[in-house]
Amino acid sequence: MIQIIDIHKSFGRQKVLDGVDLDIEAGKTTVIIGRSGGGKSVLLKHIIGLLKPDRGQILVEGVDITKLNDRDLNEIRKKFGMLFQEAALFDSMTVGDNVAFPLREHARMSEAEIREIVADRLRAVGLSGVEAKMPSELSGGMRKRVGLARAIAMRPRIVLFDEPTTGLDPVMTEAINQLIIDTQRNYDLTCVVISHDIQSIFRIGHRIAMLYEGKIVASGTPDEIRASQNPVVRQFLSGSIEGPIKII
Amino acid sequence: MFSISSEAKVGLFVLIGMIILAYMSFQVGQRGFTFKKGYLVEVQFDNASGLAPDASVQIAGVEVGRVEAIRLKDGKALVTLRLPREIKLEKDVTAAIKTHGILGDKYVEIIPGTAGKEALQPGERIERVERQADVDRLLNQLAAIAEDVKAVTGSLSKVMGGKEGVDTLGAILENTRQLTRNLNMVVKSNEANLRAMLENTRELTGNLNRIVVQNDEKVGQVIDNLKTASKEMEKTFAALSEITATVKGGEGTLGQLIKDRQMAERLSKTMASLQEVSDKINSGRGTIGKLVNDEETVNNLNQSLSGLNRYINKTEQFRTYIGYRGEYLLDKSDAKSYVDLRIQSRQDYFYLLGLAVDPRGRRTERESTTNNVTTRTEEWDKQGLLFNAQLGKRFKDFVVRGGIMESSGGVGVDFLTFKDRLKLTFEAFDFSRDRKTHLKTGGELRIFKNIYLNAGWDDFISDQGNSSPYVGISIRFEDEDLKYLMGSVPVPK
Amino acid sequence: MNFVLGAVDYVGRAVLHSVEEAGRIFQLFLSVLAWLVRPPLRLRPIFKQMEFVGVRSIFVVVLTGTFTGMVLALQTYHGFRMFSAESMVGATVALSMTRELGPVLTALMVTARAGSAMAAELGTMRVTEQIDALYVMAANPVKYLIVPRMVASVVMLPFLTIVSDFVGVVGGYFVGVHLLRINSGIFMKNITKIVELDDIFNGLIKAAFFGLILSLIGCYKGFNTTGGAEGVGRATTEAVVLASVMILISDYFLTALMF
Incomplete structure (x- = not known):
């Protein structure tokens, strides 16, 4: 579905991605793990074309999105949905308008149809009847769910999750994880999740990839990762301060 | 909650902004929308300089319209005015271009015509145009008049001038001198009587004056008649001009008479006889002599005059002044002399009659082109004897006078100050085409009762080299003064 | 020696930075034009x-305009009285307001009110990834x-x-005619x-030009915010300062060009 081939990216003198290679399979949930600030979000933004790599290719269904112009890129983006870390709901709009935003932008639909879809997506994330609320009136977990509803409003093929459970209490974390699993299954999505929450990784991931110092150091099924002998992976999973991961 | 949509708020704000903008634009804008309505009328001006499209059209200082367009048509400015329908103009309105404001904007003033007259229709033309005070035009007209006067005086001058004329005049003057000397002697020997007579005469004239004043209306009629007469004068002048031209050519009886040497001799003889008569009178010979010398007669005469005076008593001054003025032209080393008789019929109204002797005349340079050859001629108007006949009126400190000045049409203004001790004068005359107008300015300062000092500049814009400063002295007597003078001046016996 | 080199380096960077920023602002302006005509x-x-830029700014604009007109009338009156030219106070107030103070003060007030808000709003959207979200949803x-x-700024x-x-002229009228006793007819006549x-x-x-400047700079600063809440504050301050300075500078050139 998505092939990431030898991606390099630097910000100034800081090398963030140093030759990332990763295949993301269709209809599966791929979790990318790694340290905070280790380049996971940067990689995610490359996948959706918000950032352009210094070198390398990203093929989405065979199309190299790093070479596309804005218009063609927008066409590709319509296949994507994305849940941002803080949900990135538009403060100036109601929840309903937020969810309806991509529909109004791209789909030629009547207002009634749009309203119906919005209600459906909110029901899917378990938040029926909050259309009239403003994002600031919602809790963090609710915002994330609204964000997810917005991400799946256009029925995308691929949904990207940027640390979906960060900053949530364990109950809400579990709820979100379950939501991701259900949504993936119900809408037959290809999901890419970046996270450093070990429990969640194994709960939701079909495949797991470890990003360390700008490279994918390990990838495989949750069992494979659990059994990995890679010292970085082992240290990361155990949460030990002893190991190759430098603590700066 | 009731809420107004953003669109409505913005729309309302934009509307308010538009209204304010329109209001301000209308206030300061030169082009108002209201005047686009209404109708158009035309008016033709000789000169529309300074008038701009959109200039104001006013009636009695109230703006009623705007100037729509200004075009040139047949060498004149055709101005189109836009007026609102409710402003109706009579057919006989007058249009004029006037100036107002600090910046001197020109505008069109419409002076209303006869009320109730037919209204001017759209597209029609205002026929009456008040011309701007155009000095050039005025001067041209005056020059035309002066030309006629000059022709007359020129002819007269030629008759009087010349060797024969001078001789004749000389003889006349000599005789007159002898006559006056004899008269003087008569006066001397009958001084007391004459004084009494003059006294009575004065009272008489005074009373006569009163009568005149009391009968102002009738006098007015007389003046009206005079006006009619003066109109006839112009014709007479023309005729006179013709006659004198004829006279000059020695044609006609009068011509022959004057040209004739015998005539002069005859005149001289007449004068001589007159002298003889006066001599006789003086020595008490003949009837008049006896009368004059007879004490009784004189007494009777005095009584009669006294009676007359009593009959018409109170005095309203009808003043008469007689004066001499001599001006020495510094640059020309020549002198001009003036003898004036001024009759002041009212406090602020006078007639001035007089003679001026200008030994120099005015020089004129003339250029004429004939067959591509330009000839330059220099001409001297040696008219010698010049005439003054003026009418004047005083307004507070100003005196405006006009009429004939130095044998040509002219106007003058005097400004009197320091209780009339100082008089500043400006005169303009001789508006002839081939030289610049004769302008003269100067001052007159009274140093004693009847003696004045003069100074000024004569013909100061002359382009013919006639310009010169002058200094002079003048002597002026009132009729009252004359009386005393006659009595007191020692007369040689 | 190092100090000198450091100074040179600093100045060089600053110049380069401002030139680069000017270029980016201009680029943003061009893309705004491009997007404006794209249906x-x-x-x-x-x-x-x-509504935000225009209607909600009315109060502050009316307030500043009125008091500016009033103080102008007061100040020019005392100056003009020396020449017995009190009758020109109205015309001076009106001319100053229409030509200079009206546009400039309005632009500065709107910069402070709406320009800063634009920078803050867009800055917040940037740091909370709302702008990224727009991109992701294929909305430019x-x-x-x-x-x-x-x-909105250019129109409002x-x-x-x-x-x-x-309101400036009205304020000037109030002070001139009611407080300083200038003849009202002459006051208005000289204005017109x-x-x-x-x-x-x-x-x-x-x-309209000022509206362009303040919105462009406000949006630019907000759009390119980095560094969280602190970055938003910095972007807002920079936007207001830069826009105000640019308004005053461009005012000179526009005046030179127009009058």
Whole structure:
């Protein structure tokens, strides 16, 4: 579905991605793990074309999105949905308008149809009847769910999750994880999740990839990762301060 | 909650902004929308300089319209005015271009015509145009008049001038001198009587004056008649001009008479006889002599005059002044002399009659082109004897006078100050085409009762080299003064 | 020696930075123009911004305009009295308001009110990834966020300015006629005589330019915010300072060009 081939990216003198290679399979949930600030979000933004790599290719269904112009890129983006870390709901709009935003932008639909879809997506994330609320009136977990509803409003093929459970209490974390699993299954999505929450990784991931110092150091099924002998992976999973991961 | 949509708020704000903008634009804008309505009328001006499209059209200082367009048509400015329908103009309105404001904007003033007259229709033309005070035009007209006067005086001058004329005049003057000397002697020997007579005469004239004043209306009629007469004068002048031209050519009886040497001799003889008569009178010979010398007669005469005076008593001054003025032209080393008789019929109204002797005349340079050859001629108007006949009126400190000045049409203004001790004068005359107008300015300062000092500049814009400063002295007597003078001046016996 | 090199380096960087920034602002302006003409043009966000920039600024603009007109009348009166030219106070107030103070003060007030808000709003959207979200949803943030703000500013500034002009003259009239006892007829007559239509319209054209400047700089600073809440604060401050300075500088050139 998505092939990431030898991606390099630097910000100034800081090398963030140093030759990332990763295949993301269709209809599966791929979790990318790694340290905070280790380049996971940067990689995610490359996948959706918000950032352009210094070198390398990203093929989405065979199309190299790093070479596309804005218009063609927008066409590709319509296949994507994305849940941002803080949900990135538009403060100036109601929840309903937020969810309806991509529909109004791209789909030629009547207002009634749009309203119906919005209600459906909110029901899917378990938040029926909050259309009239403003994002600031919602809790963090609710915002994330609204964000997810917005991400799946256009029925995308691929949904990207940027640390979906960060900053949530364990109950809400579990709820979100379950939501991701259900949504993936119900809408037959290809999901890419970046996270450093070990429990969640194994709960939701079909495949797991470890990003360390700008490279994918390990990838495989949750069992494979659990059994990995890679010292970085082992240290990361155990949460030990002893190991190759430098603590700066 | 009731809420107004953003669109409505913005729309309302934009509307308010538009209204304010329109209001301000209308206030300061030169082009108002209201005047686009209404109708158009035309008016033709000789000169529309300074008038701009959109200039104001006013009636009695109230703006009623705007100037729509200004075009040139047949060498004149055709101005189109836009007026609102409710402003109706009579057919006989007058249009004029006037100036107002600090910046001197020109505008069109419409002076209303006869009320109730037919209204001017759209597209029609205002026929009456008040011309701007155009000095050039005025001067041209005056020059035309002066030309006629000059022709007359020129002819007269030629008759009087010349060797024969001078001789004749000389003889006349000599005789007159002898006559006056004899008269003087008569006066001397009958001084007391004459004084009494003059006294009575004065009272008489005074009373006569009163009568005149009391009968102002009738006098007015007389003046009206005079006006009619003066109109006839112009014709007479023309005729006179013709006659004198004829006279000059020695044609006609009068011509022959004057040209004739015998005539002069005859005149001289007449004068001589007159002298003889006066001599006789003086020595008490003949009837008049006896009368004059007879004490009784004189007494009777005095009584009669006294009676007359009593009959018409109170005095309203009808003043008469007689004066001499001599001006020495510094640059020309020549002198001009003036003898004036001024009759002041009212406090602020006078007639001035007089003679001026200008030994120099005015020089004129003339250029004429004939067959591509330009000839330059220099001409001297040696008219010698010049005439003054003026009418004047005083307004507070100003005196405006006009009429004939130095044998040509002219106007003058005097400004009197320091209780009339100082008089500043400006005169303009001789508006002839081939030289610049004769302008003269100067001052007159009274140093004693009847003696004045003069100074000024004569013909100061002359382009013919006639310009010169002058200094002079003048002597002026009132009729009252004359009386005393006659009595007191020692007369040689 | 190092100190000297450091200074040179600092100056060089600063110059390079400002040149680069000017280039980016201009680039943003071009892309705004490009997005402006690319359909569809959504009116609703434009009206929303018009309400924010225009309608909600009326109060502050009326307040500043009125008091500016009043103080102008007061100050010029004392100056003109020396020449016995009190009758020109009205014309001076009106001319100053229409040509200079109306547009400039309005632009500065709107910069402080709306320009700063634009920077803060867009800055917040940037740091909370709302702008990224727009990209992800294939909605161009320039078209969606910046075009309405700039259109609203360019359209609303002239209207605010005409209000400012008007209340300024009214304020001047109040002080001149009611407090300083200048003859009201002469006051108005001199205004209508000396102020021309061009004075008003050139002032309005200026105002539209100022609207462009303040919205462009406000949006630019907000759009390129980095560094969280602190970055938003910095972007807001920079936007207000830069926009105010640019308004005053461009005012000189516009004046030189127009009058």
